[in-house]
Amino acid sequence: MIRVLLADDQALIRGALAAMLDLESDITVVAQVGTGEEVLAAARETTPDVALLDIQMPGKDGFAAAEELRRNVPGCRVLICTTFSRPGYLVRAMSAGATGFMVKDAPPEELAKAVRKVSKGVRVVDPTLAAESLTHGINPLTSREKQVLLGVLEGDTITETAKRLFLKEGTVRNHLSSAIGKTDTRTRSEAALVAQGRGWL
Known part of the structure; x- marks a missing residue:
């Protein structure tokens, strides 16, 4: 039996994913959490084989949660499942230690x-995302360039x-x-x- 931990801040989606996976005879959902902050503790408590992580969650995002799992629960593999099919996200997910990356509109x-x-x-x-990442996935921005662009997005002068x-x-x-x-x-x-x-941001 494959033990799965689900992390998604949207309760409806989290519940739907859990119900769908629990229909499989060889998969069982052992934990569900709504924030990145809860992932590590839940993984330590339930020892899942796979953590299914969303990217954008309150507190720690899916990338940070994946890195924590890689360091502290190496037996748990990470599958990122997100709404955002951005090539840069794929590169960041793999760098964080994820084994898989899917978009939520994939067939069940x-x-x-x-x-x-x-x-x-x-x-x-x-x-499709893998092909796009070969073109746009590598982030050429320095940390300072990312910081100033984030300021632009927030409307800062x-x-x-x-x-x-x-x-200056x-x-x-x-x-x-x-x-x-x-x-x-x-x-x-x-x-x-x-x-x-x-x-990239």
């Missing part, structure tokens, strides 16, 4: 197949971003200019949206 039978494969250590990746990051305004402008070049865009707003869309 594919999820059960993926859980079985991941439990055996077989890598499972959405093929250059002055506000400079104060928040303890930088000219330095912020330089980081933004570099990010615009790396995203092949014309404005900082476009750069932030492209970076977000590719899963």
Whole structure:
């Protein structure tokens, strides 16, 4: 029997996934949590074979939870299951130690197949996303460039971003200019949206 831990902040989706997986004769859901903060404790308590993690959750996201599991519960493999099919997310998930990556609009039978494969250590990746990640998946942005672009998404001015990051305004402008070049865009707003869309932020 393959033991599964589910982590998703949307109770309806979490319940639906659990009900669907429990219909399988060789899979049982042993824990359900709604935040990334709860994943490690639940895994230690229930010793799952596979943790099915959403990416965007309160507190720690799915990437951070996957890294924690890799360090502290190495016997538990991670399958990321998310709404967001962003190529950069795939690269980040694999870097965090995930064995598989699926999008939630995949057919239900594919999820059960993926859980079985991941439990055996077989890598499972959405093929379309894998192809896109070869083109856009590697994040070219530095940590500072990511920080200033996140400020743009939050509506911060250059002055506000400079104060928040303890930088000079000219330095912020330089980081933004570099990010615009790396995203092949014309404005900082476009750069932030492209970076977000590719899963780089």
